[in-house]
Amino acid sequence: MSETVKATFDGKEIEFPVIVGTENEKAIDISKLRSSTGYITFDDGYKNTGACRSKITFIDGEKGILQYRGYPIEEMAEKSTFLETAYLIIFGELPTKAELSHFQELVAKHTPIHYDMRHAFESFPANANPMAILSAMFNMVSCYSPHLLDGDYTPEQLVEASARLLGKTSTIAAYTFKKANGRPFSFSNPKLDYSANFLHMMFTEPYQEYMCDPDVVRAMDLILVLHADHEQNCSTSTVRMVGSSRANLFASVASGVAALWGPLHGGANQAVIKQLLEIHESGQSIDQVMERAKDKNSGFRLMGFGHRVYKNFDPRAKILKKACDKVLASLKTRDPLLDIARALEERALEDEYFIERKLYPNVDFYSGIVMRAIGIPLDMFTVMFAMGRMPGWIANWYELRTDPNSVINRPRQVYEGATKRSYVPVDKR
Numbered sequence: 001m002s003e004t005v006k007a008t009f010d011g012k013e014i015e016f017p018v019i020v021g022t023e024n025e026k027a028i029d030i031s032k033l034r035s036s037t038g039y040i041t042f043d044d045g046y047k048n049t050g051a052c053r054s055k056i057t058f059i060d061g062e063k064g065i066l067q068y069r070g071y072p073i074e075e076m077a078e079k080s081t082f083l084e085t086a087y088l089i090i091f092g093e094l095p096t097k098a099e100l101s102h103f104q105e106l107v108a109k110h111t112p113i114h115y116d117m118r119h120a121f122e123s124f125p126a127n128a129n130p131m132a133i134l135s136a137m138f139n140m141v142s143c144y145s146p147h148l149l150d151g152d153y154t155p156e157q158l159v160e161a162s163a164r165l166l167g168k169t170s171t172i173a174a175y176t177f178k179k180a181n182g183r184p185f186s187f188s189n190p191k192l193d194y195s196a197n198f199l200h201m202m203f204t205e206p207y208q209e210y211m212c213d214p215d216v217v218r219a220m221d222l223i224l225v226l227h228a229d230h231e232q233n234c235s236t237s238t239v240r241m242v243g244s245s246r247a248n249l250f251a252s253v254a255s256g257v258a259a260l261w262g263p264l265h266g267g268a269n270q271a272v273i274k275q276l277l278e279i280h281e282s283g284q285s286i287d288q289v290m291e292r293a294k295d296k297n298s299g300f301r302l303m304g305f306g307h308r309v310y311k312n313f314d315p316r317a318k319i320l321k322k323a324c325d326k327v328l329a330s331l332k333t334r335d336p337l338l339d340i341a342r343a344l345e346e347r348a349l350e351d352e353y354f355i356e357r358k359l360y361p362n363v364d365f366y367s368g369i370v371m372r373a374i375g376i377p378l379d380m381f382t383v384m385f386a387m388g389r390m391p392g393w394i395a396n397w398y399e400l401r402t403d404p405n406s407v408i409n410r411p412r413q414v415y416e417g418a419t420k421r422s423y424v425p426v427d428k429r
């Protein structure tokens with residue numbers, strides 16, 4: 001007998017079914033609420049609302065658990081690569097050796113962008129925000145893939161579209177950086193694996209051989225693995241919202257880029273470094289920073305802290321904190337910002353304000369330090385987040401589009417504006 005809950009509306013008792021997920025999360029199915037009671041629910045920021053059923057990623061915010069298709073993030077971070085993780089997230093299972101090799105070849109084949117697209121970069125000013133370029137370019141890529149624009153995908157089309165998007169995101173990102181620095185584009189090298197090829201296109205001149213430092217390549221791949229999916233976060237929910245109108249995958253991920261750009265979401269990794277640099281250059285004490293973070297009127301938040309779901313450590317932050325040490329040690333360098341970050345974390349974890357609100361470091365608190373160490377420029381940090389999140393966006397779009405019960409997303413509202421009134425001609429106002 002499935003579980004139900006009862007609620008009384010204007011004296012009438014209504015029963016609602018309870019949905020129980022495979023990790024025992026419970027949801028009240030209110031699909032019949034409005035038709036049977038006339039009521040809607042109200043949930044600012046959807047903090048308590050499940051927008052879909054999904055099999056892709058599971059997060060337990062209280063316990064700090066993150067699993068991709070059931071595999072713990074700690075194991076994926078230690079043992080997997082970004083393309084293997086992307087395959088798992090998009091297609092649901094870890095690939096066999098042959099499947100992985102075929103997918104890697106496909107991504108390599110689709111990494112170069114159409115030669116005509118290089119002119120598009122010329123139309124952006126040198127100081128254009130890389131997220132603006134990335135978002136625009138995804139819609140441009142769709143113009144060169146007309147066969148992937150309409151209708152729902154066959155499994156074969158999903159493979160091709162995934163390979164195109166994963167491959168071309170790395171090229172667009174690298175060329176955005178080259179354009180901003182007035183450097184010529186370097187062609188993709190299919191002999192290199194995904195992250196090495198990206199770093200090659202980012203940092204080498206066309207005639208140069210990429211001298212890849214395995215620790216740097218591994219750190220880049222780790223950043224992408226850790227960002228690959230994260231259930232119904234703001235940008236992924238945006239991709240689902242746009243995809244629910246039956247918009248194509250390229251337009252949907254372009255909207256995901258726009259949502260990720262915000263400083264409360266993907267833009268936080270840049271905001272963290274800017275904040276740490278400000279603290280470092282101004283010589284503010286940790287006490288002064290903590291007071292500002294707790295002062296509601298300061299307009300200052302400790303960026304990289306807090307999370308809508310995690311009320312414990314973000315497991316990705318723990319992994320990245322260790323990666324900071326490893327990368328800086330292997331590069332025989334130090335970063336004073338890491339010392340400040342550590343001191344802030346230590347202080348916040350014993351501060352009543354942060355403890356009471358369950359504010360812990362999130363993925364963005366340490367990711368920027370790793371990216372700085374491997375030479376990624378600050379204004380490209382959120383682009384790295386988008387590159388990592390691409391598998392999650394693709395998988396969520398496809399899951400929505402292949403769900404026979406999926407409908408166009410169209411939330412309701414509580415209207416608080418003017419009640420009915422008559423038009424007044426302009427000379428009588």
Ligand code: SDX
Binds near residue numbers: 357
């Ligand atoms: C990402 O959703 C995802 O999964 C996102 C992500 C992913 O992988 O896709 O994990 C990636 O976006 C991580 C989050 C990156 N953003 C930041 O680091 C920005 C700083 N963090 C905050 O703005 C905030 O914590 C959010 C946006 C992350 C979460 O906001 P919520 O859940 O809406 O919480 P809230 O703003 O209602 O805050 C609750 C309380 C408030 O105090 P009170 O009004 O209760 O007194 O906590 C305070 C807030 O003022 N608070 C902070 C704080 N974050 C929350 N106070 C100081 N510093 C902070 N960072």
